[in-house]
Amino acid sequence: MIIQMLENEYWYGGCVSDGTRMPVGPEDNLEIQLDPNPTPNQAMPLFVSSKGRYIWKDAGFPIHFDRGNIVVPDDVRCEGGFGTLRGAYLAAMERHFPFKPVNLSRALLDKPIFNSWIELTFHQNEKDLLHYANSIVQNGFEPGVLMIDDGWSEYYGDWSFHSGKFPDPAKFINKVHDMGFSVMLWVCPFITPDTVAYREARDKGLLIKTAEGKPYICEWWNGYSAVLDFSNPEAVAWFDRQLQALQEIGVDGFKFDAGDSIYYREGHLTFGNVTPNEQSRLWAEYGQKYALNEYRVTFRAGGYSLFQRLCDKEHGWGNKGIAALIPDSLLQGITGHPFSCPDMVGGGEYLNFQQLEDSGLDEELFCRHSEIACLMPAIQFSAAPWRVLSPDHLQIIHRHLALRSQYESQREDSFKAAVSSGEPMLRFMEYQFPGEGFERVTDQFMLGSHTLVAPIYEKGKASREVSIPRGRWLFEGNTIVSEGEVRVLTPQAGMPIVLELQKDPQK
Known part of the structure; x- marks a missing residue:
């Protein structure tokens, strides 16, 4: 089927990691x-x-935007008559992915998240985690969620604390709780082969099988593993029992990693006879039962009660680094994923990060990432700012967190709108101000309906161009009356540009 583009029509959607290619x-x-x-x-x-x-379409499909023609399969739906980008999104959301009841913990959005990945990588252990948690507090950061990443368990599929790394897990968790933190643990749908957990899952028929009826062994970024079949209720119950046992000793929630569609295969034998995309969706659906959850990859999980972050970014200035944070986050919102996090401050791609750290990290880049994240739904740190930054740059991070607190009511309003109506917390300029020529503006965003945020994301810059919609705006105590123009603005050093739309006194 060929759909003709309308004059000056722009399209957004699909894959969140394509944000820099949109619209x-x-x-x-x-x-x-x-x-x-x-x-x-x-x-x-x-x-x-x-x-x-x-x-x-309810399932995945190919689409080709070909210079004014849109080529899609015949069974894809194209609906119109909704006026604007906002109208189209709301109509699609209400018809195809109405929002589930949201039970997310506000700890994910109200306080900084600290992830242990960059500091400890695969060497998660009680002693170093306690040191990390203590250092967070001692360096003036508010305790929020402590997210313990890969490496804490005995092996994949046996979700119990490694006895050599965590001599007394319950006591360890109590100590972290006493400091004011909630505790999340990294988990995945994989099982290490040739282990007790693997043999148990195999014998109970809980694993995905090849067409020949053998357990499917998947090659993924950490090696080779068998894969749980989340279309099988017994596999879900088996996984449930392990996570419930962790909750009984004080664990508050879980970071659900993997579940990428590319790690499943067509033609494999599953309980529900499901596609790779459907396995990914089922893995996402599972996490909604936990108020503290995090997902990096999902398929057709728009409207779910999930906290979803961007995939790991490089410690760099380009489209593989912080230049992608705003476009990708905006695409999350317009595809039904409003409760988002723009990766870990400084970059979460740990091999890239470690290589650069050996030769000296770019402290300006680290701070600009924090600047971008500070007025987004969530902000997450991994590399310890007090370890990798100079005192002056560390103070900039604290200023960002103070600004975040200053805009608490605006963030709260945008969260409530997302919960009640499914609207994005972060909005494209075109979404909030249709018809003013902002279709291609993707490097600034609206936080809710009245707060315009334009961080600086280019090295060495102290100012930037800002596309300002028509109206009266307040910027750092000064009023700007805009007719819909682009202006160069200079914020306080190290801070994002933030404009507040003012009410028309004549109305």
Whole structure:
């Protein structure tokens, strides 16, 4: 089927990691494959347009934007008549992915999250984690969620604390709780082969099998593992029992990693006879029962009660680093994932991070990442700021967190809107101000309906261009009356540009 683009029509959607390639206009040529989701981040079989149309299918599909023509399979739906980008999104959301009841813990959004990955990588252990937690508090940071990453368990599939690294897990968790932290643990749907857990899951029929009926052994970034079949209720119950045992000793929630569609295969034997994308969706659906959850990759999980972060970014200035944070986060919102986190401050791609750390990290880059994240739904640190930054740069991080507190009511309002109506917490300029020529503005965002945020994301810059919609805006105590122009603004050193839309006194 060929869909003709309308004049000056722009499309957004699909894979969150394509944020820097959005929107797609009449002059663009772009092919996207959603069957299966080839990316390490969220994907939705949804595209919405600035002219009030949307494209949807319940499953993944290929789409080709070909210079004014949109080529899709015949069974894809294209609906129109909704006026604006906002109208198209709300119509698609209400019809195809209405929001589930949201039971997310506010600890994920109200306080900084500290993840142990960059500091400890695979060497998670009680002694060093307690040191990390103590250092957070001693360096003036508010205790929030302590997210313990891969390396804490005996092996994949046996989700109990490694006895050599954690002599008394319950006592350890109590100590962390006493400091004011909630505790989350990294888990995945994989099982290390040739272990007791593997043999148990195999014998109970809980694993995905090849077409020949043998347990499927998947090659993933940490090696080779068998894979739980989340279309099987017995596999879900088996996993449940392990996580419940962890909760009984004080664990508050879980970081659900992996579940990427690319690690499943068509033609494999599953209880529910499901596709790779559906396995990914079932893994995402599972996590909604926990108020403290985190996902990096999902398929068709828009509207779920999930905390979803961007995939690991490089410690760099380009589109593989912080230049992608705003576009990707905006795409999360317009595809139904409003409760988002822009990766770990400084970059979460640990091999890239460690290599650069040996030769000296870019402290300006680290601080600009924090600047971008500070007025987003969540902010997450991994590399300890007090270890990798000078005292002056560390003070900038604290200023960002103070600004975050200053805008607590605006963040609260945007959260309530997402919960009640499914609207994005972070919004494209075109979403909030349709028809003013902001279709391609993707390096600034609206926090809710009245707060415009334009961080600086280029090295060495102290100012930047800002696209300002029509109206009266307050910027650092000064009023700007805009007719819809672009202005160069200079914020306080190290801080984002923030403008507040003022009410018209005549109305």
